Amino acid sequence: MFGQVTLRLPRFRCASCGGVEAGVDWPAHCRSTPEFDQLRAHLSALMPYRIAAGLLEHLLPVDAGIHSETVRRRTLVVGEQMRDTTPAEPAAPAAAITLTLDSTFIRSCEDGQRHLEVRLGNVETSDGARQVFAAVAKTGTSIEAEIQRALKEVGQTEDTELTAFTDGCSGLRSILLEAGVTKPPYLDWFHIAMRLQHAERTAGNLPIDTAERENAKAAIVAEVNRLRWRIWNGKAKDAKVRICSQMGRADLC
Numbered sequence: 001m002f003g004q005v006t007l008r009l010p011r012f013r014c015a016s017c018g019g020v021e022a023g024v025d026w027p028a029h030c031r032s033t034p035e036f037d038q039l040r041a042h043l044s045a046l047m048p049y050r051i052a053a054g055l056l057e058h059l060l061p062v063d064a065g066i067h068s069e070t071v072r073r074r075t076l077v078v079g080e081q082m083r084d085t086t087p088a089e090p091a092a093p094a095a096a097i098t099l100t101l102d103s104t105f106i107r108s109c110e111d112g113q114r115h116l117e118v119r120l121g122n123v124e125t126s127d128g129a130r131q132v133f134a135a136v137a138k139t140g141t142s143i144e145a146e147i148q149r150a151l152k153e154v155g156q157t158e159d160t161e162l163t164a165f166t167d168g169c170s171g172l173r174s175i176l177l178e179a180g181v182t183k184p185p186y187l188d189w190f191h192i193a194m195r196l197q198h199a200e201r202t203a204g205n206l207p208i209d210t211a212e213r214e215n216a217k218a219a220i221v222a223e224v225n226r227l228r229w230r231i232w233n234g235k236a237k238d239a240k241v242r243i244c245s246q247m248g249r250a251d252l253c
Contacts, residue, residue, distance in 0.1 A: 094155035
């Protein structure tokens, strides 16, 4: 990594286990240095394994450990080691934490291959501290444990005000409950806007066999479209006032 090194006596010592080997043969149990493992895992977290392997091949004077399958396997080993470590103690307790949890599917382009469901999210404090987490469903990684670890690392205490956001899925609510988040989560602005878009499409399919129904359909579509625009553009307060006025419940505003 740092260029050519000239040794008067070719004797190698493993930085992790302290083993010493004379000659030109590297010990069989010391295939790479901890620094190289850390760099390889860091690149693999930022880009696909094949691209990370190609970058290592171009930049570093190494001949082993840069195949994409090797990079993937060694990165997973580093991830296992990090999962078992004790969370670092935060510098100060957090007064408020925002937790966001969502899920997505990674579908294989090959027939017969497994489709992956990934649960992911992040926690943020009012002071700007942030931790991200993710886990593939039906694997050995517990998403509930990852959530608890992330909350602890940003400074959660018994007095911390915790606010959670999901897409409204009952499965994600169950995950939050198992992670110790008992307060019901909120819908974020994106999923509220998506539900309003669904309502707009539903209203667009209403029958218009009479003039009254045609006028009602046009009014509903226009109103839902305006609400979605307000939510999507960050005008939640205006949207709330509009909904309350349409419901005749000014006291809610």
